Amino acid sequence: MAESHATAVHAEHDHKPHGWRRWVFATNHKDIGTMYLILSGFMFFVGGTAAMAIRAQLFKSGMKLFDPAMFNSLTTMHGLIMIFGAIMPSWVGLANWMIPLQVGAPDMALPRLNNLSFWILPFAFCLLIGSFFVPGGAPAGGWTMYPPLLQQFGASFPMLIFAIHLMGISSILGAINVVVTIMNLRAPGMSLLRMPLFVWTWLITAYLLIAVMPVLAGAVTMQLTDHFFGTSFFNAAGGGDPVLFMHVFWFFGHPEVYILILPAFGVISEIIPTFSRKPLFGYEAMVYATASIAFLSFIVWGHHMFTVGMPVAAQLFFMLSTMLIAVPTGVKVFNWVATMWRGSLSFEPPMLFAVAFLFLFSIGGFSGLMLALVPADYQYHGTYFVVAHFHYVLVPGAVFAIMGAVYYWLPKWTGRMYDMSLAKWHFWLSVIFVNVLFFPMHFLGLAGMPRRIPDYAPQFTDWNMVASIGGFIFGASQLLFPYIIWKCVRSGKPVEANSPWDGAHGLEWELPSPAPYHSWQTPPSAAVLAHGAEH
Amino acid sequence: MKRARLGRLLGTLALAFAGGSMPAWGKSGWDELNMMHGVTNVSTRIYALHMMAFWVCVCIAAVVFGVMIWSLIFHRQSRGAVPDVSLTHSTKVEVVWTAVPVLILVGMAVPAARLLVKINNNTDSQLSIRVTGFQWGWRYQYVGSNVSIISKLSESSTAASMMHSGISPTSVPHYLLSVDHQLVVPVGEKIRLLITSIDVIHSWWVPDLGVKKDAIPGYINQASFTIAPNKPGTYRGQCTELCGRGHAYMPIVVHAVTPAAFEAWLKQKSAAQSEAAAHAPAAAAASS
Structure with a gap:
């Protein structure tokens, strides 16, 4: 009793530096998590601005707002910024905030490393975005950076490579921190198979990051030496091989797409049980399915390059391994559906985003299955069908999961409730217009429109107009998101209970709201652990 | 004469419906929805494979989304649904929903593999x-x-x-x-x-x-x-x-x-x- 009183008093006098020192020298996982989330939110709007410019250029055939080279820069930077600037850092931010709270740890295991891994990022992004302002403009070879095309860009080329290096270092450091925290700082009694699914999926994601970010760094470094030091790794004229880069890049690139989506699986596995008021169905199957997906992600990279002329046996192998991923992914979807089955569902904003995730991510999964069939891929590859596919898994997939996570945990972070009806407006506008934006792209791709083109034949105009209008409204409605958060922080109604959600379980909901600056300084007792896990 | 015109009209309609053999380029607008049949044996078979995969996906979606929509409508708190918290796991259903997709995938992989081998045969060209x-x-x-x-x-x-x-x-x-x-x-x-x-x-x-x-x-x-x-x-x-x-x-x-x-x-x-x-x-x- 006396001990808990002392903890409470302590919590009121959080020792924290004030002013800029609090942020620049930050070692607190909550501060660093907040900085990650704000930075990624900012980058989401930067990448979104590029997307709006792209959709404006593609509004109709013959539209010429941008020079083709500038258009290529916009698509390249949109991809790089959204992947490395928006989605990845927002997952790291959520990991920072939630993993210590969920496993009963006082902080991340390596707080100073944590500070470094965050503060690398603004510099990386400055290099990346700064490349727009150097002679020759920003890189315009696509986010996949294939040589020899990438070798044709001037001053922006080394900037891109070093930005990739920095973002890679940041990701590796962040991933090491996640692994060490989860492995060493779990509350006594929390065995691996009692961890929340968000922690599980992040643990697996962290291993993927550690495995593949160095591969990307190696691939781009070889391009750097090809460009400046006369090597010929990828230069056919010097005995090198441009296809080698594709293999190495996609050996990184495919696990990378699971780095973007596995934490989303974790978030959905937290939200759906809460608002179904039922425990997650098939917890262990979910863990094993996630691990299987991660393993398979290393042996499917060839499906990004079915048209480069691989031997038939290799194409067959990559087709079959890719189709196999549908099995554990299906298991996950079926378990979520079974969680909702015979539950008691309510539709607060986090649940709305989670349900939309289930439907729309599945659509992205279906087109993924179609793309796995090599003969069909010969027609789909490099067209808007592919663009539709990966935007379905990344926007109503990863991005919706991030928004759902923010709406789920925001009351815990701020101790305040956000404007529920505005958040529902945000949801409905997003879910309607994300489909208006991306669904017609399936049609465009099947009808023969290649991706990454600044202008197209007139018969593609109608569906492009629809997509552009959907894009503009989707983009504009995202402005609601920062406004809702700002309004919540400023003047949201205080949340009295530990948890605003009656169906929520887990250690984070055993803490007061807002979560104290220093939490779990003593590990949760067995009783607290049991209460947190109880259903 | 009349019959010939009717025949031509029907032919045009059939072609338009099939969408393929009329070059899709050059038409304008909203009917640009699907892959073209094309004019080679391979392109026609690719189209068939694409449509097979599409309908398989539609069927799976109908089942999965059907169950989801059922839950969304009938298992909601506002209708007084009481959660059945005993429903936490079942090895039997996990095995079923692992095995059934494997069978479906095998059914899709076989024709795809056959066609793949055919497409990559570049011998005997004239x-x-x-x-x-x-x-x-x-x-x-x-x-x-x-x-x-x-x-x-x-x-x-x-x-x-x-x-x-x-x-x-x-x-x-x-x-x-x-x-x-x-x-x-x-x-x-x-x-x-x-x-x-x-x-x-x-x-x-x-x-x-x-x-x-x-x-x-x-x-x-x-x-x-x-x-x-x-x-x-x-x-x-x-x-x-x-x-x-x-x-x-x-x-x-x-x-x-x-x-x-x-x-x-x-x-x-x-x-x-x-x-x-x-x-x-x-x-x-x-x-x-």
Whole structure:
């Protein structure tokens, strides 16, 4: 009793530096998590601005707002910024905030490393975005950076490579921190198979990051030496091989797409049980399915390059391994559906985003299955069908999961409730217009429109107009998101209970709201652990 | 007479419905929804595979989304649904929903693998053409003949595509899909393409032929197609691998004619090119 009183008093006098020192020298996982989330939110709007410019250029055939080279820069930077600037850092931010709270740890295991891994990022992004302002403009070879095309860009080329290096270092450091925290700082009694699914999926994601970010760094470094030091790794004229880069890049690139989506699986596995008021169905199957997906992600990279002329046996192998991923992914979807089955569902904003995730991510999964069939891929590859596919898994997939996570945990972070009806407006506008934006792209791709083109034949105009209008409204409605958060922080109604959600379980909901600056300084007792896990 | 017209109308309707054999390019608008059948055996089989995969996905979606929608409607708190918290796991259903998808996948993989092996068989071709991608256009060389064609975006499209051109794309025939010199091929013969590039990676795609293959410096990739004998016509496609600022401006146009017409064209072209070659050194000598 006396001990808990002392903890409470302590919590009121959080020792924290004030002013800029609090942020620049930050070692607190909550501060660093907040900085990650704000930075990624900012980058989401930067990448979104590029997307709006792209959709404006593609509004109709013959539209010429941008020079083709500038258009290529916009698509390249949109991809790089959204992947490395928006989605990845927002997952790291959520990991920072939630993993210590969920496993009963006082902080991340390596707080100073944590500070470094965050503060690398603004510099990386400055290099990346700064490349727009150097002679020759920003890189315009696509986010996949294939040589020899990438070798044709001037001053922006080394900037891109070093930005990739920095973002890679940041990701590796962040991933090491996640692994060490989860492995060493779990509350006594929390065995691996009692961890929340968000922690599980992040643990697996962290291993993927550690495995593949160095591969990307190696691939781009070889391009750097090809460009400046006369090597010929990828230069056919010097005995090198441009296809080698594709293999190495996609050996990184495919696990990378699971780095973007596995934490989303974790978030959905937290939200759906809460608002179904039922425990997650098939917890262990979910863990094993996630691990299987991660393993398979290393042996499917060839499906990004079915048209480069691989031997038939290799194409067959990559087709079959890719189709196999549908099995554990299906298991996950079926378990979520079974969680909702015979539950008691309510539709607060986090649940709305989670349900939309289930439907729309599945659509992205279906087109993924179609793309796995090599003969069909010969027609789909490099067209808007592919663009539709990966935007379905990344926007109503990863991005919706991030928004759902923010709406789920925001009351815990701020101790305040956000404007529920505005958040529902945000949801409905997003879910309607994300489909208006991306669904017609399936049609465009099947009808023969290649991706990454600044202008197209007139018969593609109608569906492009629809997509552009959907894009503009989707983009504009995202402005609601920062406004809702700002309004919540400023003047949201205080949340009295530990948890605003009656169906929520887990250690984070055993803490007061807002979560104290220093939490779990003593590990949760067995009783607290049991209460947190109880259903 | 009346019957003939009716027959033609029905034929047109059927074609429009099938969407394939009428080149989809050039039509405008909302009916551009699906993959084209194309004019080769391979492209037709790809279309069938695509539709099979599509309907499999639709069926799975109907079941999964059906259960979800059922829960969303009938298992909601506002209707007084009480959660059944005993429903936490079942090894039996996990096994079922692992095994059933495996069976479905095997059912899809078998026809896909068969077709894949067929497509990649480039033997027994009657004509080989070397295709070389460059920034930004294509060069075609007929193997066993001196005929060589440089194929670039047509002048009318080039003019209309310029910044501030003021030319409406709809006023240009086949805007961005027409070239100055078409690739001419015979119908009914198996044609093998030997594809490479001299600068960056390009990709040679004609949807109606069911052929897409990357043109990569240092590599010679093979692809082949046989256009159905009753399908002479003009088939259009585009480069599908980002290759710089001219990526959207290097279309592919294949003009398929009868074998007899092809032989005549090749002979005439060959004679014209030998003549040009014979004149060229003389002209060069005269100018120096």
